[in-house]
Amino acid sequence: MSAYLNVLKELPEHVQLVAVSKTRTPEEILAVYNEGHRIFGENKALELRDKAEQLPKDIEWHFIGHLQRNKVKYIVPSVSLIHSIDSGRLLEEVNRRAAANGKIIDVLFQIHIAKESAKFGFSEIELREFLEQDIAEKFPNIRPVGLMGMATHTEDDDLIRSEFHGLNELFTELIDSGKFRTSTPILSMGMSIDRGIAIDEGSNMVRIGTSIFGPRQL
Numbered sequence: 111m112s113a114y115l116n117v118l119k120e121l122p123e124h125v126q127l128v129a130v131s132k133t134r135t136p137e138e139i140l141a142v143y144n145e146g147h148r149i150f151g152e153n154k155a156l157e158l159r160d161k162a163e164q165l166p167k168d169i170e171w172h173f174i175g176h177l178q179r180n181k182v183k184y185i186v187p188s189v190s191l192i193h194s195i196d197s198g199r200l201l202e203e204v205n206r207r208a209a210a211n212g213k214i215i216d217v218l219f220q221i222h223i224a225k226e227s228a229k230f231g232f233s234e235i236e237l238r239e240f241l242e243q244d245i246a247e248k249f250p251n252i253r254p255v256g257l258m259g260m261a262t263h264t265e266d267d268d269l270i271r272s273e274f275h276g277l278n279e280l281f282t283e284l285i286d287s288g289k290f291r292t293s294t295p296i297l298s299m300g301m302s303i304d305r306g307i308a309i310d311e312g313s314n315m316v317r318i319g320t321s322i323f324g325p326r327q328l
C-alpha cells in the first residue's frame with residue numbers, strides 16, 4: 111500500500127488531510143492525485159502559483175506558510191484556503207486582492223502556540239482583540255473559518271499536547287461567540303510527527319508532508 115493510503119486509512123473520518131507538497135515535483139504530486147487526493151498544501155507563493163498552473167484544475171490549493179503581503183497577489187487566483195493569517199495587515203491585503211479578483215477567500219487565523227519564537231501567528235489576546243471589530247463588514251471578501259497552530263518542535267509530548275489543547279479551547283470559545291462564518295469550522299493542527307496528539311486534542315485538519323512523500327531534501 112502507498113504511504114499516502116497508509117496515512118489516509120489511519121485518519122478518523124472527521125479529519126481532513128492536506129497533503130503538504132512543498133518542494134515536491136509535479137510528478138510526485140500527480141502520483142498522489144491519481145490515488146484520488148485533491149487537497150495539497152504549499153508554503154511558498156510562487157511555487158503554489160506555478161504548480162496550480164501546471165496541475166489539474168480540480169486541485170484545492172491550501173497556503174500553509176508565512177505569507178508576505180507583497181506575495182498575496184500570486185496566490186489569490188488559485189488558493190482555496192489560507193491557513194496562515196498572522197496579522198491584521200495581511201488580512202487587509204488578502205481582502206483587497208480577493209475583491210479585485212471577485213472572490214471570497216476562506217482563511218484560518220494562525221495562533222502562536224509554540225514556545226519557539228521563530229513561529230508566526232497572533233497571540234490569543236491579540237486575536238480576541240482583533241475579532242472585536244466587525245470582520246464581515248470590514249473585510250467582506252474574506253471568510254474566517256477557523257484556526258491553525260504549530261506546536262513546539264520537541265520530544266516532550268506533554269508540552270505538544272498542552273499547546274494543542276489550549277488552541278482547541280480558544281477554537282471552541284470563538285465558535286461559541288460566533289466568530290467563524292461557517293457551519294463547519296476548521297481546526298488545522300498536526301503534522302507528520304505530532305498528528306496523533308493533534309487529533310486526540312480535537313484537530314479536524316492535519317497537514318502532512320513527510321509521511322506521504324518521504325523526507326524532504328533541504
Ligand SMILES: *Cc1c(COP(=O)(O)O)cnc(C)c1O
Pocket residue numbers: 130132153174175260300301302303317318319320321
Ligand atoms: C512543511 C509543513 C508541514 C508538513 O510537515 P511534515 O513534517 O513534512 O509533515 C505542515 N505544516 C506546515 C505549516 C509546514 O510548513
